[in-house]
Amino acid sequence: MAKSTPFFTSLKDLFAFLELPEPSTQVANSRFSFLVSRHFASKIEKNNPNDPLLREILPTAQENLQVEGFCDDPVGDSDSEKEPGILQKYKGRVLIEPTFACSLHCRFCFRRAEPKRSLENFLARFDAWLSQATDIHEVILSGGDPMMLPKAQLAELFQVILSKDHVKTVRIHTRTPISFPQVFDIENKASIYPLLQKLSQKKKLVVVVHVDHPNELDDASAKVFAALQELNAILLNQSTLLKGINDSGEVLTELSFKLFSQGVLPYYLHQLDHATGVAHFEISDAQALQIVEEVRQAVPGYLVPRLVREIAGEASKTPIVNPGR
Ligand SMILES: *Cc1c(COP(=O)(O)O)cnc(C)c1O
Numbered sequence: 193m194a195k196s197t198p199f200f201t202s203l204k205d206l207f208a209f210l211e212l213p214e215p216s217t218q219v220a221n222s223r224f225s226f227l228v229s230r231h232f233a234s235k236i237e238k239n240n241p242n243d244p245l246l247r248e249i250l251p252t253a254q255e256n257l258q259v260e261g262f263c264d265d266p267v268g269d270s271d272s273e274k275e276p277g278i279l280q281k282y283k284g285r286v287l288i289e290p291t292f293a294c295s296l297h298c299r300f301c302f303r304r305a306e307p308k309r310s311l312e313n314f315l316a317r318f319d320a321w322l323s324q325a326t327d328i329h330e331v332i333l334s335g336g337d338p339m340m341l342p343k344a345q346l347a348e349l350f351q352v353i354l355s356k357d358h359v360k361t362v363r364i365h366t367r368t369p370i371s372f373p374q375v376f377d378i379e380n381k382a383s384i385y386p387l388l389q390k391l392s393q394k395k396k397l398v399v400v401v402h403v404d405h406p407n408e409l410d411d412a413s414a415k416v417f418a419a420l421q422e423l424n425a426i427l428l429n430q431s432t433l434l435k436g437i438n439d440s441g442e443v444l445t446e447l448s449f450k451l452f453s454q455g456v457l458p459y460y461l462h463q464l465d466h467a468t469g470v471a472h473f474e475i476s477d478a479q480a481l482q483i484v485e486e487v488r489q490a491v492p493g494y495l496v497p498r499l500v501r502e503i504a505g506e507a508s509k510t511p512i513v514n515p516g517r
């Protein structure tokens with residue numbers, strides 16, 4: 193019975209699947225539950241407790257440490273929230289959070305403290321807000337993972353966007369190409385691909401996938417990206433620098449080349465947002481700059497991601513630059 197669900201929600205089941213000894217202490221983190229799709233879990237190396245993909249999703253006791261400077265709203269989202277689920281920080285672009293559902297719970301997520309709020313009347317409110325916000329040319333779907341919305345709700349959301357001529361671009365931030373590719377599969381009745389197809393006839397599509405390690409990319413992700421390219425979508429990637437996962441020039445060089453082989457260009461490389469419970473993933477700016485320098489020396493210029501940090505109140509993401517330059 194449990195086999196039929198496409199997710200692991202119990203660490204015990206995941207450890208059995210990975211052929212790892214049962215976790216001795218169940219790390220309870222009531223604030224952010226454990227969840228990973230079977231698809232993502234299938235890319236974790238068996239019997240390797242140090243696998244980088246395992247580290248992305250495995251709850252640890254370090255998450256419960258209180259570290260100074262790490263808080264629940266590290267990037268000032270509540271100050272930029274026009275209404276629940278509607279955020280405008282930057283000119284011409286609005287970011288919406290139509291869902292908080294995800295196909296995996298990344299332990300470093302800066303939205304991990306999001307209250308399990310349900311957004312009342314989101315679509316009607318967004319429709320009204322967007323009608324009067326005629327300077328908005330780009331709608332950014334974030335979350336949670338917007339591609340985890342039930343198909344009927346996504347259809348309604350796209351309808352709202354399609355009804356606004358001033359919106360030229362729809363940008364989708366998602367991990368589903370690497371974690372839950374079945375949502376794009378046309379064989380699957382619940383596939384959202386036909387909705388994207390329709391949207392792309394009127395709006396420019398930009399898909400920003402979130403891949404942190406080259407092992408996340410596989411044949412299934414290549415297939416999703418190829419299908420999105422048929423819609424003339426621009427495919428970009430953002431990563432977060434994570435200690436013990438991708439904090440090396442070698443790993444990020446491999447990531448850039450592998451993304452490129454699947455038709456995706458690196459966009460942002462984020463320094464970690466200071467959310468409660470993620471301090472153990474942080475590396476210093478000096479290390480980050482060193483890593484990016486190594487990547488720059490190994491790949492063509494168009495495969496070098498932009499190293500940035502989000503600072504509350506700034507008019508854009510803030511580039512991290514070498515003070516000596
Ligand atoms: C990051 C972000 C954007 C997008 O910024 P770009 O630099 O255009 O990628 C837009 N809105 C919010 C609230 C963001 O956090």
Ligand code: SF4
Binds near residue numbers: 297298300303304337
């Ligand atoms: S919002 Fe993104 S980073 Fe956070 S848990 Fe969901 S998929 Fe992971």
